[in-house]
Amino acid sequence: MGNNPHVTLAQVAKAYGPLISLHLGTQLVIVGSSPAAATAILRTHDRELSGRKVPFALFLREPKLNRVPLAWTFKCNEEWKSFRTLMKSELFTSKKIDNQSIIREKKVHEMVEYLASKEGETVEIREVA
Incomplete structure (x- = not known):
């Protein structure tokens, strides 16, 4: 590709x-x-x-990662699906994500300032409505 x-x-x-x-x-x-x-x-x-492929090589180094239900798993089993549904309905709702917009904006400004210091030139952020 x-x-x-x-x-x-x-x-x-x-x-x-x-x-x-x-x-x-x-x-x-x-x-x-x-x-x-x-x-x-x-x-x-x-x-x-909702399943995803996890490289097998990762488990050769860290087999305990398979026990983390949301991060890495070989199979998309019912426990993983239930945990994912809970995360979606409780943590990743529009209201909760919107409430964290100030934090995201602050991090974007920090990143732009860092990149500007590395490039040696001013970078501007335009507010998008």
């Missing part, structure tokens, strides 16, 4: 539509490239498509 896989996937989506399934090696990957496809993936089929 080259150095810009997002560009390649956008071109593929123009030819084949907004919902694409690809095999990258032995891994099946579902790509949604439109708001409707993203809604279908994240809302309609959330529990079926």
Whole structure:
């Protein structure tokens, strides 16, 4: 897919539509490239498509990571799905995320100031409404 896989996937989506399934090696990957496809993936089929591939090599170094239900797991089992649903309904609600916007804005300003100091030039942030 080259150095810009997002560009390649956008071109593929123009030819084949907004919902694409690809095999990258032995891994099946579902790509949604439109708001409707993203809604279908994240809302309609959330529990079926919520699994992810964890590199086996990671477990050779840290086998205990498989016990962390949200971070790394070989399988998307019912315990993991229940924990993920709880996180989504209690921690990642729109209200809770909106309440942390000040923290995010502060971190963005810190990052921009850091980058500006490294580049030696002024970087401006425009407020987006």
